[in-house]
Each structure stands twice: as C-alpha cells, then as structure tokens.
Amino acid sequence: MTFSLLGRCARTGQFGAAVTTSSIAVGTRVPFLAAGVGGVLTQHRTDPRLGPRGLDLLRSGCSAEQALAAIIASTPDHRWRQIAVMDRQGRTAHFDGARVKPARSVSHGKDVVALGNILANERIAHAMAEAFLASLDQPLAERLVRALEAGEAAGGEHGEVTSASLLVVDREVFPYVDLRIDKAVGPIPALRRLWEEYAPLADGFVKRAIDPEDAPII
Template sequence: MTFSLLGRCARTGQFGAAVTTSSIAVGTRVPFLAAGLGGVLTQHRTDPRLGPRGLDLLRSGCSAEAALAAIIASTPDHRWRQVAVMDRQGRTAHFDGERVKPCRSVAHGKDVVALGNILANEQVAPAMMEAFLAAGDQPLAERLLRALEAGEAAGGEHGEVTSASLLVLDREVFPYVDLRIDKADGPIPKLRALWEEYAPLADGFVQRAIDPEDAPVI
C-alpha cells in the first residue's frame, strides 16, 4: 500500500525521495538519505532500522547492490520487506520479500528506482520512472513530485492514500527539502501546493545557515 522512488540529479549531486501511502506520516519511516552518498527506501511491513543500516553500508564503500545484499542477509524478517538502495553513482538495487503483498511493481532507470506494493496494477512504478526521466531539465524535487503524481495517475495503490513526503539532500547534512503531509485527503496535491510555496525559499533557507550576514529575510 505504498509507492515511492529514489532519484539522483547528476548535475547538482542532489539525492531525493518521494513516497505516499494509506497510513499516517509515511515520511518518518520510509525514506533515508545522506548528502553525497545515496539513499534507502524501506517499506511494506516497514522496518525503519534498515534505512540507517543501508546508509552506513554505503558510507563504508558498498555499492547499491552490495549494500542491499548485506541488508537482506542481516535481516531475519526479510520476507516481509520491500527495500531499494541507490549509491553515490546513481546505481540502484531492490528487493521484494516473498511475503510482500501484490500487486508489486518496480522500475529502474538512469539515476532512479521506483517501487510499490499493494498497488492497483504493475504500471505504477514504470509510470513513475518515465515521468522522472521525462522531467530531466527540472529541479530534482520537481522531478520526484511529478513521478509521484504519475504513479497516482497510473492507478496508485488499492486504497486511498493519506500521507506523502518529499525529501531532498544537497551538500549540507540537513535536508534541502523536507516536506510532509502526514494525514489528509488527497495528500499528493497538498504536497504539490506545499512544494510550490517552498521552492522559491529553499535556497534562502540554506543561505541563512551558511552565510547569515547576507541571507535573505524570509
């Protein structure tokens, strides 16, 4: 009952994730990112411990494939887990445990991996990947959000989604974008509205942290 994606911007080096589901506050449990390193998605019977574990493996020099293999090998309940990993080069890997409920969907592309479970159909993840790639001239956050919208338009999950999250890491340890709709009808349009309000302010918030003397008043 979740669909999500990891994406990388080769031009800026940013990493990002977007996710939506039918339960509350999905952004607290599924996406994990580190600047200049990559990201992890952990979902279905979600184990948020797998996110930091995956980032530590990437930090140690593991590729996406090697990090994923180590996560699964060290996870006794991996049959229930759906996991995706992206490394600093934008390489991707994913795992579907045998107890992950259908309909499942996954799609890998250049600098992107999309996946989901308990979906309306198998076209959800490919639609997300294609939308992400088609918006290649846009900021990473916009590309991720368009992909999430495309997944919903392709059928989404079996039930109504109620929470959504958009997370982007740039060069700093803190997020460049971290927007969440934790409980609402139509969370993806609400996330879109929040992003459009936040987008022109994002650089200013970073400048306030690194150069407060010349930072804009927001």
C-alpha cells in the same frame, strides 16, 4: 500500500525521495538519504532501522547491490520487506520479500528506482520512473513530485493514500527539502502545493545556515 522512488540529479549531485501511502507519517519511516552518499527506501512491513544501516554500508564504500545484499543477510524478517537502495553513482538495487503483497511494481532507470506494493496494477512504478526521466530540465524535487503524480494517475494504491513525503539532500548535513503531508484527503496534490510554496525559499533557508550575515529575509 505504498509507492515511492529514489532519484539522483546528475547535474547537482542531489539525492531525493518521494513516497505516499495509506497510513500516517510515511516520511518518518520510509525514506532515508545522506548527502554525497545515496539513499534507502524501506517499506511494506516497514523497518526504519534498515535505512540508517543501508546508509552506513554505502558510506563504507558498498555499491547499491552490495549494501542491499548485506541488509537482506542481516535481516531475519526480510521476507516482509520491500527495499530499494541507490549509491553515490546513482546505481540502484531493490528487493521484494516473499511476503510482500501484490500488486507489486518496480522500475529501474538512469539515476532512478521506483517501487510499490498493494497497488492497483503493476504499471505504477514504470509510470513514475518514466515521468522522472522525462523531466531532466527540472529541479530534482519537481521531478520527484511529478513522478508521484504519475504513479497516482496510473492507478496508485489499491486504496486511498493519506500521507506523502518529499525529501531532498544537497551538500549539507540537513535536508535541502523535507516536506510532509499527513492524514489528508489528497496528500499528493497537497504536497504539490507545499512544494510550490517552498521552492522559491529553499536556497534562502540554506543561506541562513551557512552565511547568516548575507541571508535573505524570508
């Protein structure tokens, strides 16, 4: 009962992920990103071990397809997994295990892959990818939030979502954005509000880390 996406900004080189689900703490279990490397989503019967494994494969020079194939080959329970991978060039790959419950949905586009399981209909991922691709002039985090909103507007999950996450990496080893909503009524609108509050502060927090002498007071 999850829908999510990976996205890349060709202008800045940032990678990002956004996800929502009916259970708690989705941000700790589904999205995995590394600056200059790419990203992995692991969901359905979620195995968070697959995220770091996928990132290591991408660091080694694997393409998205190669990394995904290696993950599946080394995962005995892959029939329960729904996985997406994006490499440093923005190429994407996905896997739906045989035991992943419908309605399933997946959509690939330039620098984006969206997918979900136990959804209200099969149009959700397409709506998300379409929203992401329609807002090229916006910051990556904003595009990801818009995609989640589009997925919800297209029908969302089979049930109610209660947690949501927005994760973006830029040049540093720490995230540029890492925002999470847990056990909330309306987690996507709550994530929207949190992002809009955080957006004008994001560059300042990075500045504090790399140049504290000239950092803004936040």
